[in-house]
Amino acid sequence: MQAIKSIAAAAVAFSVLFTFSGPAPAQSASGSPQLVGIAKFPQHSYALLEVPIPQTGNASAETMILSEGERQKYVEVVSINITQRSVGLVYHGSNVVVSLGSAVPPSNSATANEIDLTNASFRATLQLFAKVSNRTLLLRPGLPEPNFAIRASVVDSESTIQVFVTALADQGIAAINDGEKFVMIVPKSAAATAQPRSDQILIPPGDAGASTNLIPAGMMVMNGTDCWQMAPTYAALMDRKLDLASRTLPMQPFFFRNQTALTRPEFIYAFEVMFAWRGYKLVPVDDKLAKLTRIETK
Secondary structure: OHHHHHHHHHHHHHHHHOOOOOOOOEOOOOOOOEEEEEEEOOOOEEEEEEEEOOOOOOOEEEEEEEEOOOEEOOEEEEEEEOOOOEEEEEEOOEEEEEEOOOOOOOOOOOOOEEEEEEEEOHHHHHHHHHHHHOOEEEEOOOOOOOOEEEEEEEOOHHHHHHHHHHHHHOOOEEEEEEOOOEEEEEEHHHHHHOOOOHHHOOOOOOOHHHHOOEEOOOOOEEEEEOHHHHHHHHHHHOOOEEOHHHOOOOOOOEEEEOOOOEEHHHHHHHHHHHHHOOOEEEEEOOOOEEEEEEOOOO
16 A cells, blocks of 8 residues: 555656756747658557747747647647648647648558658657657667658558667667666667666565556656756655755756656666666665765776
């Protein structure tokens, strides 16, 4: 029961704390969303949109990846036409059609997966990769952030995933599977030291429920979140409060979304990896407190 309460408390804390966003990609002067990609898969088709943020004079935008019939804030995707490379929207109550450009011939296979990205941002491309692979991405600091142009027609999910892996590799980025639920996204230069080990996650003695009680997919989202906003929830996942005396200089911001439902030990593992990549670890002080300490390098 205590494990269930801890999971619920951590999830609530995250839903409140981590809706912050870092710098948004540039947006054109027009007030309409910009279509930067379309993807068609057997179960869903997706539109990748850069949507102007209100009160910014259309100078910045947020990324949305929506399927047909899906709505987020004031944007609803009504239709996706992969051949015409266009998407019908309801935007602030008005019908809008946005397009990638000229139409393309239909695929030779009615069941083929289609990927059509034009100047899609790094983070939008990663979000789509997470959906395709159905894995939670762990992003190491220091990644390049190129835009992507990808046109591909592939026959199955494995080939679709490989399209993204290859596109990332071409930009000096490695995608390394970590167990069944994670992918580490790291610079190629750091791939040899990535050390995926989620298959070694241990369930604490007397806490069998931790392996079956799941925090739902999409519950924890960080878009450029500061370390000291997320560290208290990290401590809460360990049934402790953060010792604020451990507060030090800010770390590089965090970008994270749990694409899949995860157990509490799996979340702790994800946090452990992301903090370690920034040179920190969370250690218990006593049965009530935990503090962040620097990882000593040999």
